[in-house]
Amino acid sequence: MGKTKIMLGNEAIARGAYEAGVKVSAAYPGTPSTEVSENLAKYDEVYAEWSPNEKVAAEVAIGASLSGVRAMVSMKHVGLNVASDPLYTCSYIGVNGGLVVIVADDPGIYSSQNEQDTRMIARAAMLPVLEPSDSEEARVFTVRAFELSEEYDTPVILRTTTRLSHSQGVVNLCGRKDIPDKPYERNMQKNVMMPANAKTRHVFVEQRLKRMAEDASSFDINKVEYNDTSVGVITSGIAYQYVKEAMPSASVLKLGCVHPLPKQLICEFASKVDKLYIVEELEPVIEEQVRSWGIEAAGKEIFTVQGEYSANMIREKLLNEPVSYTVSKDVPARPPILCPGCPHRSVYSVLKKLKIHAAGDIGCYTLGAVAPLNVVDTTVCMGASISVLHGMEKAKGKDYITHWVATIGDSTFLPTGVNSLMNMVYNKATGTVMILDNSTTGMTGHQDHAATGLTLKKEETYAINLYALCRAMGIEHVYEVDAFDIDELEKVVKRETQREAVSVIITKAPCALLKTFVPKGKCHTIPEKCVKCGQCLVPGCPAITRSEDGTVTIDDTMCNGCGLCMKRCKFDAIGFVPNEK
Amino acid sequence: METKNIMIVGVGGQGTLLTSRVLGGIITKAGYDVKLSEVHGMAQRGGSVVTFVRYGDKVYEPIVEEGQADVLIAFEKLEAKRYAHFLKKDGVLIVNDQEIAPMTVVTGSAKYPENILEDLKKDRKVVAIDAMAEAKKLGNTKCFNVVILGVAAKSMDFTKEQWLEVIEEIVPKKTVEINQKAFIAGFER
Numbered sequence: 100m101g102k103t104k105i106m107l108g109n110e111a112i113a114r115g116a117y118e119a120g121v122k123v124s125a126a127y128p129g130t131p132s133t134e135v136s137e138n139l140a141k142y143d144e145v146y147a148e149w150s151p152n153e154k155v156a157a158e159v160a161i162g163a164s165l166s167g168v169r170a171m172v173s174m175k176h177v178g179l180n181v182a183s184d185p186l187y188t189c190s191y192i193g194v195n196g197g198l199v200v201i202v203a204d205d206p207g208i209y210s211s212q213n214e215q216d217t218r219m220i221a222r223a224a225m226l227p228v229l230e231p232s233d234s235e236e237a238r239v240f241t242v243r244a245f246e247l248s249e250e251y252d253t254p255v256i257l258r259t260t261t262r263l264s265h266s267q268g269v270v271n272l273c274g275r276k277d278i279p280d281k282p283y284e285r286n287m288q289k290n291v292m293m294p295a296n297a298k299t300r301h302v303f304v305e306q307r308l309k310r311m312a313e314d315a316s317s318f319d320i321n322k323v324e325y326n327d328t329s330v331g332v333i334t335s336g337i338a339y340q341y342v343k344e345a346m347p348s349a350s351v352l353k354l355g356c357v358h359p360l361p362k363q364l365i366c367e368f369a370s371k372v373d374k375l376y377i378v379e380e381l382e383p384v385i386e387e388q389v390r391s392w393g394i395e396a397a398g399k400e401i402f403t404v405q406g407e408y409s410a411n412m413i414r415e416k417l418l419n420e421p422v423s424y425t426v427s428k429d430v431p432a433r434p435p436i437l438c439p440g441c442p443h444r445s446v447y448s449v450l451k452k453l454k455i456h457a458a459g460d461i462g463c464y465t466l467g468a469v470a471p472l473n474v475v476d477t478t479v480c481m482g483a484s485i486s487v488l489h490g491m492e493k494a495k496g497k498d499y500i501t502h503w504v505a506t507i508g509d510s511t512f513l514p515t516g517v518n519s520l521m522n523m524v525y526n527k528a529t530g531t532v533m534i535l536d537n538s539t540t541g542m543t544g545h546q547d548h549a550a551t552g553l554t555l556k557k558e559e560t561y562a563i564n565l566y567a568l569c570r571a572m573g574i575e576h577v578y579e580v581d582a583f584d585i586d587e588l589e590k591v592v593k594r595e596t597q598r599e600a601v602s603v604i605i606t607k608a609p610c611a612l613l614k615t616f617v618p619k620g621k622c623h624t625i626p627e628k629c630v631k632c633g634q635c636l637v638p639g640c641p642a643i644t645r646s647e648d649g650t651v652t653i654d655d656t657m658c659n660g661c662g663l664c665m666k667r668c669k670f671d672a673i674g675f676v677p678n679e680k
Numbered sequence: 681m682e683t684k685n686i687m688i689v690g691v692g693g694q695g696t697l698l699t700s701r702v703l704g705g706i707i708t709k710a711g712y713d714v715k716l717s718e719v720h721g722m723a724q725r726g727g728s729v730v731t732f733v734r735y736g737d738k739v740y741e742p743i744v745e746e747g748q749a750d751v752l753i754a755f756e757k758l759e760a761k762r763y764a765h766f767l768k769k770d771g772v773l774i775v776n777d778q779e780i781a782p783m784t785v786v787t788g789s790a791k792y793p794e795n796i797l798e799d800l801k802k803d804r805k806v807v808a809i810d811a812m813a814e815a816k817k818l819g820n821t822k823c824f825n826v827v828i829l830g831v832a833a834k835s836m837d838f839t840k841e842q843w844l845e846v847i848e849e850i851v852p853k854k855t856v857e858i859n860q861k862a863f864i865a866g867f868e869r
Contacts, residue, residue, distance in 0.1 A: 105708045105716075130721030210721025233715070233742075266742035267704055267716040343740040411745045424746045424765040430758065431790035433782035435692060435727035463725060471787045542722060612693075636786065641726055644781045656812065656821045 106270045108263040111234040112173075112201055113138035114270060115241025119197070120278030121145055121171050123163035125156035127514060128543040129175030130210035131264040132203035136173055137546070140555045144275060149546055149555045152481070152514035153178035157185045157200070164198035164254075165290060167281035169245050173201035176215050177480065181515070186254065187224045188292050191300035193252035193307075195281055197245035200226075200256045203264050206380045207407040210261075210542070212461065212480060214405065216381040217258050221358050225304050227311055228256045228358040229320065230336040234268035240355060242276075243320055251311055253304075258357070260380065262337045262407060312359035320355025323368055330417075331372025333365065333385060333396070337408075338378045344410035345418065360388055369394045376401070376417060380408050437466050439642040440611030440618065440659025442537055442582035446506070447472045448638040448663065449588045455502050455596065457533075458491070460484040460516070462508040463541045463610075471639040475506065482507070482515030488530045489523050497529045501596050504531045504604075509565060510540035510548045517568070523601045524573050531595045532603045534565055535582070537610040545613060569603045576600055582608035585666055611659045618660040620677035624651050628672035635664035635673060681712070683736035685744040686836075689763045690755030691780050692724040695825040698851070699753070700731040702829060705846040706838050707735045715742035726783075728759055753832045755825065756780050757796045767804055774832040775800070776824070777810045807831060814865050823855075823862035830866020840867055 106114065112135050116124065124147040126136040140147040150156035153174040163170035174182060179202050186200065205211040221228045227247065231240040237259065244255040288296050315321060327348045334342050335354040342351060352368040354360070369375050369389070377386040377398035386398035401416045402408065415421040437444045443464040450457060450467075451474050459465055459475035460483060468475035477487055484505035492500045507516045512534050520532060540546040547553040552562035569577045576598060580588050588606065595602040609616050631649035642657035643664055653664070653673070665673040686703065690696045700716055707714045714735040732744040749767045753774045754760030760775040767773060775797065784790040793799075800806050809831050815824035826847070833843055844860050851859045 103708075105704050105714060107718075133720075209719065262717060262742065265718045265720050267714075267718075268739075268742070269708065269713060337742075340741040409743060409745055410741050422746055426765050427761045429791075429793055430762045431782050431784045431792065433691065433726075433728040433758070433762075433784070435722050435725040436783050438693065438725060463722075466725065470783065470789070542725070544720065544724075639783055639786060641780070641783065641786070644786060 102272045103269050104272055105267050106234050107134055107265060107267050108231070108234050108237045108259055109134035109265070110138045111237035111270045112241050112257065112259065114272065115238035116171050116199070117142045117145060118238070118273050118275055119242045119245040120169050120276040121245070122168035122196070123160060123170040124148070124172070125150045125159035126173040127151065127153050127156055127178060128540050128546040129178050130543050131205060131261040132173050132175045132178070132201060133543045133546065134264070135201050136555060139171070147555050149548060151549055153182040154184060157182040157189070160198060161185055161189050164194045164196045166195065166283050168196040169278055170196060171199045171201065174203070175211065176202060176204045176217050177211060177213065178202075179217055179220055181481070183220065183224070186226070189254050190224050190226050191292055191297055191304055192290055194248050194254060195283065197248035198254040199241065199244045199248060200254055202256055202258050204258060204260045204381065206260055206262070212478065214381065216384065217256065218358055218384040219382055221256050222384070225308050226254055226256050226358070227251070227356065228258050229355055230258045230357045231263065231355070232336050232339040232353070233263070234266070234270050236355070237263065238270050240320060251307055253307055258336070260337055308359050312362060315356050315359055315361035316364035318356050318361065321361050321364055322353045322355070323364070324351045324353065325371070326350050328371055329373045330376070331368060331374070332376045332378055333368065333389065334378040335385070336380070338380050341408050341410045341413055342378055345413035354385065357385065360385065362392065365389055366392065366394065369396070378402065378408065378413065434469060435466060436639065436641055437463060438611050438659070439640055439657045440661040442606065442608035442610070442661070443467060443535055444472070444638045444640065445583045445585060445608070445661065445663050446533065446535055446588065446606050447474045448667070449585050449592060450474045450504065451637070453589065453592060455504055455592065457504055457506040458484045458487040460505075460507040460511050462511050464506055464508055464535050467506065471637060481511055482519050485516050485519035485532055486522060488532070489519065489526070489528050492528055492530055497599060500530050504533050504592070504596060506533045506535055508541070509534060509536040509538065509550055510546070512565065513549050513563070520569065520603070521572055528601050529599045530601060531592070532601070534603060534605045536565060536605050536607045539610050539613055541610045541612070545610065565605055574601050574603055576602035577605070578602070579605045579607055582606040583661055583663060585663070611661070618678060620660040620675050621655050621658045622653050622660060622662060622665055623655065623674050623676065624653055625672045625674050626650065628670050630670050630672070632670070634667045634669070637667065638663055640664060681736050683734055683739055684750050685748045686733040686751045686753070687744050687749045687763065687766055688731040688733070688753045688755070689759040690729055691759065692727045692729045694755045695822070696729055696731050696755060699825050699829045700733060702846055702850050703733050705850050706842055707733070709842070709846060710838065712736060713739045715739045717742040728762060730763065751832060751835045753828060755828060758782065758792065760800060761793060761796050764800055764804070771804065772835045773800060773804055773806045774828065774835070775806060775808050776812070776828050777808050778812055809866065809869065811866070815862060818858065818861055818865060820858050823858050826859045826862035827866040830863040831869060833863070833867050840864075843867070
């Protein structure tokens with residue numbers, strides 16, 4: 100055996116793509132998919148980019164595939180919604196060089212706004228789906244996905260889930276395949292999807308899926324493990340691991356290709372086992388199809404469609420062996436919070452003071468919804484803050500939104516927020532949009548974007564100027580304010596929310612977790628001056644705690660020296676020690 | 681070998697991921713099958729975070745479940761209490777004697793429990809350490825996570841030399857010395 104390495108599922112997907120000879124990769128970051136692109140970018144042989152959103156990324160990959168090279172696009176499950184427009188139609192076009200779409204679902208909703216199941220969308224788009232169950236399979240199946248893509252003339256979805264993407268396992272490393280570029284061929288009937296051509300291609304798509312379904316029974320990635328045949332389980336992905344852990348003696352049909360299903364193989368397996376179970380996280384996608392063939396199987400009447408599964412869950416539900424344990428009582432919850440020194444906290448503290456509601460967006464600043472800030476009222480999807488605010492104004496009138504703003508991050512404004520802002524200008528809105536510019540994509544782990552001046556490969560590039568962009572759309576009132584200058588911010592927000600015109604306030608300060616961020620110093624309390632008013636605690640900085648007698652302490656290992664607490668203190672009871680240069 | 685289950689729990693931002701990387705490194709070197717499961721994304725922002733590490737001849741699921749952990753490494757006391765039921769009856773709890781108040785406590789909607797260590801010690805084996813104090817002695821509070829790892833390493837099957845070698849391979853070059861010192865401070869305590 101050759102070299103092995105312990106790898107995250109996502110890193111192994113990147114490795115597989117590298118080995119498969121992928122030339123072009125595009126993506127927009129999104130947990131749990133981000134590390135695929137980050138790792139792929141490390142290979143010099145691969146062009147990898149962050150695109151402004153998943154639709155653009157998908158189209159970049161489609162273009163690369165049509166030109167004749169192997170191409171990949173990766174995204175989280177809700178990113179697939181954004182990319183659906185090109186992908187549904189690309190299903191008709193097919194590929195020239197292999198085209199693989201990595202989609203990471205989030206059962207358990209660790210870092211998302213919903214729990215949708217990619218397999219449902221894949222069925223609607225008539226696209227095949229492969230599903231690995233550990234890091235090594237993530238590598239192997241990615242290679243397989245490229246091969247199948249070219250063999251069947253179809254984009255192929257490789258579906259992963261949070262647990263797989265963010266678990267590490269041992270991976271066997273192989274070399275990069277030498278895949279020669281294919282020539283580009285002009286083919287209007289195949290590549291120009293206008294009605295007459297699309298009608299013909301729809302027939303092809305249907306035949307393609309039928310042919311694949313027939314062949315799938317002999318795919319090496321669909322595996323039968325016969326043991327005790329009194330119980331048989333059909334499963335796939337990470338759920339396979341839970342089944343093996345809990346029921347080592349059961350017979351298992353492990354599906355590597357979950358769409359289209361290998362009907363012949365499934366029928367054969369079902370006929371050889373006495374009792375058939377289907378164990379799949381999220382929606383009953385396999386179950387409903389299998390049952391539609393008249394096969395008796397138990398699934399979602401036993402298992403939930405919500406969240407992640409586990410071996411203990413299978414022990415309890417299938418083996419009737421519930422695991423008993425005593426959970427500690429009175430353990431306060433610890434939900435995620437904005438970090439010490441986070442500029443979003445400063446902005447929200449001003450909005451809170453002014454009793455302003457925020458139509459929020461997707462990013463760390465969604466945490467402005469929870470106590471003690473309680474400023475964000477709505478969160479839908481990427482970019483929705485601006486359009487939701489616009490809808491409110493059109494429904495209730497311009498006076499209604501004088502105590503509202505939209506809050507959106509720099510890395511969320513560029514993907515889709517910019518369209519919504521254009522709409523406000525076009526349709527004569529008067530709302531106030533706040534772009535919380537922390538110079539990065541914070542929540543997903545600090546990825547660059549079109550306004551940071553660096554590419555995914557860390558090459559210097561032109562940084563789109565958000566101020567100039569907004570001005571170019573015809574917005575007269577665009578202001579840049581230091582996110583920690585709370586007096587100025589208060590003044591500007593008060594003025595602009597009253598203004599009968601679209602205004603944009605860009606609050607600026609870098610994310611405190613950026614590697615380039617250096618704290619200016621540390622704050623500390625001056626107990627003899629403290630009157631225990633609690634004003635410093637209002638913004639909810641985790642570095643500040645109050646003991647029962649009201650005394651306030653600042654944890655110097657956590658403080659990032661933003662000085663927000665100091666600015667809020669009217670009694671000079673918080674001091675600041677600058678860091679030595 | 682029967683699969684060994686280790687859990688690392690703490691507060692997002694405490695550096696649990698480095699600890700699990702070192703663990704993954706040493707286990708892989710020893711030639712075991714291994715799976716690690718981590719939390720990325722939103723929970724990393726000050727939330728309760730868990731890392732699972734499982735190793736043995738053949739490992740299937742990447743998570744450790746209730747009642748299965750041989751070693752539970754808690755970077756914070758409240759998190760030790762939250763996950764204590766994951767320990768086996770004879771499992772060891774390594775707990776860093778540090779309190780980080782969750783926002784629910786800061787805002788007054790909940791109370792930080794008292795006597796956590798005493799309660800935990802009642803029915804399980806507990807090793808407590810003030811890793812932050814040890815790290816301060818070494819002049820770098822950031823390496824407190826490796827101090828905890830050093831303490832936990834005593835409940836695992838690898839030698840000091842193996843640990844130091846893996847630390848050298850995994851941490852950034854500039855921090856090798858301080859991290860090795862931090863490990864030894866925990867290991868030889």
